[in-house]
Amino acid sequence: MKNKLHFLFILSIAVLFGCRKTGVNSKLDPINGSKSGVVALGSPVGDVVGKITVGYQGWFAAIGDGSPINAWWHWTQNWGAAPSPSNNGIKSWPDVRDYTNTYQTGWANLNNGQPAKLFSSFSDQTINTHFQWMQQNDIDCAALQRFNPNGSEGPVRDAITAKVKTAAETYGRKFYIMYDVSGWTNMQSEIKTDWTNKMSAYTSSSAYAKQNGKPVVCIWGFGFNDNNHPWSAAVCLDVINWFKSQGCYVIGGVPTHWRTETSDSRPAFLNTYKAFNMLSPWMVGRIGNVNDVDNFYNNVQQADQTYCNNNGIDFQPCVLPGDLQEHQRAHGDFMWRQFYNMVRLGAQGIYISMFDEYNEGNQIAKTAENASFIPAGSNFVTLDEDGVACSADYYLRLTRDGGRMLKGQIALTATRPTAPIPGGGTGIPYGQTITLKGSNNLYVCSENGAQPMNCNRAAVGGWEQFTVVNPGGGKVVLQNGGFYVCSEDGAQPMNCNRTAIGPWEQFDWIDNGDGTISLKGSNGKYVSSENGTISMTCTRSAIGATEKFRVNQ
Template sequence: MKMIAVKKIGLYSLLIVALASCSKKEAAISPEKEAMANTKNITTDILRSPVGDVVGKLVVGYQGWFGAAGDGSAFNSWRHWAASGTPAPGNQMFELYPDTREYLTTFQTGYGNLGNGQPAKLFSSWTSQTVAKHFQWMQQYGIDCAAIQRFGNYLYVDSRDKAFRDGIVAKARNQAENYDRKFYIMYDISGWNSFQAEIKTDWTNAMQVHTNSTAYAKQNGKPVVCIWGIGVSGRPGDVTSWTDVINWFKAQGCYVIAGTARGWRTDATNMAAYHAADMITPWSVGTFSNLAEADTYASVMQADVAYLDSRGQDYQPVAFPGFAWSNWKPGTAQNMIPRLHGDFMWRQFANIRVKGIPSAYVAMFDEYDEATAIAKAAENSSMIPTNQYFLTLDADGIACSADFYLRLTGDGARMIKQQIPHTSTHPTAHVQASTSTKKLIVGSTVSLTALVNGKYVCADDGGNSPLIADRTSAGQWEKFTIVDAGNGKIALRSLANNQYVCADNGGASPLIANRTVIGSYETFTEVDAGNGNIGLLADVNNKYVCADNSGNSPLIANRTSVDEWESFIVTTY
């Protein structure tokens, strides 16, 4: 099968093989020399446009392009995991194996079992729960916005391709609304020879309708659209067609981002197109491969933003965690651009902050093909097939949890937005504190028995009434799924109505399962209450959940210490 889309790859990635050995020298560089700048050298934020849904925010690129046989999509076949047929040893196009433990629907591959003995399965982007899980992660880990990739080269050639891509955008819209995230359309003109006319048709007839969503990203009051490939080598078009398309979108009332090559500022031939855009986002993936080169690129960013600021244009630099594609491109190096257990991407975040740039684009959220995904991935050999090489997060000698790069990205976003101080070394723990003594394990289904009266906590009336400990047996109303709320905290989703338990009214009202998204009201920390029991600390007011009045009153988070009324017995199913 012909490759279904020309991917955004680093413009110099084929040269990186010769540079790969440089990354191995990082350990010899002293921390003092690695620190590019300290706090006193931070540039004041350069804000040409006010903070909106893109400026002053962290955006992730969202591919949404994986398919599987039996997923019910228009293709109903494997896509992107393999060029054709079932992914199996020697037949794959992806480098980084995903962590599939939180997907409710997965599809059997042709690989041997994982190292932990579990069958080797993969997700499909078409499955609605997959998209819901991804946007839930975005919310939990502090990612503001998703740029939904829309490749146009087959949109008007194969009706199945259009149906698949239209469906992904619709699913992303729904979940962005559900999880209070923003999204926008990011067209990729790679291989799209007729883009100048068809992109206008596609926007008018298919995509513009999504700007009606409350979740559609707006900047300067205008719906955001990005066109990637402007001035990029090997992409169709010229300065005339690119400028025409940018100006057409602006005439539709859009805020237009131009996705360009790294060296756009010295490209005089196409400068008219760059000048026409509202924002420039240069593609830097694969153009540097170690910390020293990342620091060199910081000076490029500084010059870029200064030039654009002088013209009244915005700037969105790209950060990426690493790069490799040996399974797709045999003969290239494994772990080609090492992630350096987070140091590589954090250096980029730190440099963005030092240069006073308030915005960033992370490439990518779900790009397992070229190992740039920040979404949850295999931690070690126990989570990949035993009979095929895949990159794992411990490749650089330090164990990292599956969600490490989501947590790292969230911390990077907070630093760039000045919510936490600048630091040249990342504050993100590679592995969160041991959960070996935890009772509320993410992904498990549990019931809670109040120690004070020995009765089960119930989401009464199918979840329509507050939680109360008054039941003698555990059925659907008395069971909860434990969901990761980030940073070692959890949320409880009631099986009664599939909604999250909320410490309503800032904790002043009883707990009730009536929320569809996780925020501070729905976030709790498990604490050890002794003798194998647990307490629940509400994030919203830092108080403990209590089975008040010896369990005769609804649960409420209003206590400052844990005693019998604040202790619960966990039963896992």
Template sequence: MMIIIIKRFRGILGALALATVAAAGCVGAEQEAAPGATAAPEGETRQAIVSQGIKDKVIAGYQGWFTAYGDGSPVERWSHWSRGTYQSNAGAPAPGYQSFELYPDVSEYSAASLFQTGYAPLGNGSPAKLFSSYPTEVVNKHFAWMQQYGIDGAALQRFAGELRDSVFKAHRDSIATKMKNAAEATGRLFYLMYDITGMDEATFVQNVQNDWTSTIVGQLRLTSSSRYAVQDGRPVVSIWGLGFTHNPGTPSQAAALIDWFHAQGVYVIGGVPTNWRTSTGDSKPGFEATYAKFDMISPWTVGRYKTDGEVDNHRNTYLVPDRDYCNGRGIAYQPVFFPGFAWSNWNGGPRNDFPRRQGNLFWRQAVNIREAGIPAAYIAMFDEYDEGTAIAKAAEDSSMAPTNQYFLTLSSDGAYVSSDFYLRLAGKATRMIERLDPVSAQVPIPLTAGPVFFRSGAEETDAALSWNNTTEAMQGVTGAEFGAVSGEPVHAASRSFRLAGRDTQTTASHAYFKAFDVNIPVQSSTQLSFWTYPQNSLGQHITVDLIMTDGSTLRDSGATDLNGVSMHPGAPRGTVNAWTQTRSRIGQWLAGKTIDRVLIAYDYGPLTGDFRGYVDDITIANP
């Protein structure tokens, strides 16, 4: 049975409210690099400026709503990371006190844009800090990413329920101006999206009209920007939430708002319920004629499916019939697709509720959109860390998240995934949907483009073992067991890998266990590092080994660590009952080969007896 999740209440009112802003899109070979822009990774280029039309673009939703006490914003408190207290650091994010699921990658933000939380340090030892969306540098960086990775533009979210609060309105207005400037600097396309969730039914139409006229067009002059979306000669606006069962508005009120925007010469997109076409389920009845007034229809899909089968069922039941309905009535169609979803830290429910499946959920939706011949789409969302739908850079694994609080990471699905993977994948999806690239049934990019190609510390949110207690080779050993454990010696966080058994012969005794299935090309600069903790003298012969695609191994390559000790397990490593790090420049011996499997191994001939030891924090990278 397909799980249906109604989009959460976004327009949190009063002191608890705060959300904000923004947008981004496509751009730039002819533009100067945006402030905060970084060099494009290998295989990626900065996009040229795109036209202002919206019918053939892939747009990402942009919130811009995270604040922290001390960030200089009108809000003067923590919001969205947690619910803070006005003009105070009280309520700063801390264990058990957070309202977001996916921890961001904060490594590229300046110190001035980061704010200390109440969490323990990250797994890599760095202080646990979070960015605020308010600093200009942060907005610039987000738009620089959009430009770098080839995302056409963004819808600036404006939560109409907050417009009556002068503090939050001032914050949103400021973010909107910064977003406009960043879009112009990077050549991104943007437009405004009103979310009517939480508004008063009696006044929401008038409030939206007044805000558009006096603030958006008048004060902020957003529609005068060279990067504001214009379709058929009309500036674009999106209205999200009309017709949802939990939102305000009758059919006549909704129709009046759409008609008013049309009278202003505006092109109107409708962010509508999944069942908009039949006015059933998540849609109020009687809205069929109202939905038909929109120039473009964009049905909400977040939380509607998890598996490939459910994605394909949605295609057959909604995507294609919706497309045909719109085509028959001259309405443009903008399907919504998302990378994953969870909100256990904020609203309960299972951890990693709608798994990203290493990009496969996101990509399957994109393939269906392309194969349906639909040239436009909306990505939910760019920076939505609250519900775990963000495509912006996020923590890769436990090394980039606090050690004393659960957070979703990009490696939570079992394989190591780099922080920019979903930006890279969104760029590829954009090209495919816009028919610039051919259809690829499989995710067309590697999970990481480096410099880190593999990392795992056995934690719940790290790359998981590819095999369960499975040997590659074993001789002269009995009772051998290998796996991830908790409550035993760990180098960091709460888990490690344990290998134990009994050596029963004095010649050629070994136990090699399969750990990780990888595909890592070795360059001359490639390094391997890991930590070991032997619990007895034979445990000093427990280590990491690698098998190449050609069948050769690290242990027999002649490689040594930085201290000149052989990487063969026969060479004792570390001190009993202490953690010791091993680092080896394996590229000196293995360059040009490809790592196929990572093994955890015991190998020692001269003695017999029990062996027991732990391995933690394995990394393969090109520094």
């Protein structure tokens, strides 16, 4: 009660003197009666405050991918040999259906008969696909992990940074450099040189994250009480203050118990932590079920948030989907409880641990949804491990809804609103904005309603995204730019130019059972991509390759 009264007092003073709030949810919390999502003494909404940030490794490679490292980087224990049951470095198997460039492994074929292939982060198409997923799921920002760049991995890390910049610009996402200083022997001098000579140049990009008008940089690993992070508080403070002198907004990836400086935090580090503009305590390995989530909320994170509010520090707690291999996810309930708690806490932002961390099993990126998508004979756990079927993109969609709750776009709710299968089990993603990719690996385009529709776009823009409208009766309507897609009753090429919904604007959504869907018009015929060679039609009497579309892939 004392903490609640103190928080409300601080909040009232902040409002009285005109302190700014973020745009996140400010509805009354039904649990404790306090305002949720209100920043008491923090920064205004920017590229990280009030936003969802994902940790992005970008550290996978394959022999023959053209990368400077030319190795099975991070897929294996022995990077010089192909991934296999005896040479494995990952805990979760990715869903690779969206990638055009994949590489053959030594694993047996998938249970669906397809070859067991993996992607390379060095491929432009891979990183573009990841940032497209971020765009489709309203993920605002990616924190690109950067480890000691002075060893043999430096050139590939440099190359991937440039690729991330391009992808972020293409798909309208933000990114910033997140230095993981683990094991970096000459960190104090070399991190400054790396920023000055290489990374600072990226801040001129329109996609580089800014907060309070300053480029964002994160340093992960100061104060951890182990041999891999040996620096004194004075050394760490020097580095923080140097980055601030360069005009940066500096985030600290700090130990879980940073404030009390017990067990995982080195002693006498509190003043160093206070020098950061934002704090993001690490949570991987700390929680594994909903009870753990609530215990940390009650016993640690409320006091963390109050301390940050009282000291003018922004707070960006970690939210994690859970280790899939350890059966922590509970088909999204584990992750959603964290979103709920952090929004009612009033956190300034949320950091997702992680986007593509297949090594630790904490990835939200597309993952094998059932046994048909993992190598035969392997023991990889799939998203349906507890008997609830989940689509490969489920944790991306869950993150989207968590972000919507953070921003006040949906009400604070303890009940997870995200269906494990789009459409609440119907398989139809009502209310979502989707893309449709034809068998020619190109996207369906509305042509802005100015001419007949085509399936010939290599990238996603506004004309290639459709909102799925529910007209009732199990039908679907596709909308773009305020207009509806029309089959033209098969009499002429399809258009997206109708202002009202009639029979020709309604389609049956057919799940083909192979990861694709088809659309049947009111004339009983199927929509065809026409392989992108001519305008799309609704004239086919049977489903073939050109009548199949992949959603959000």
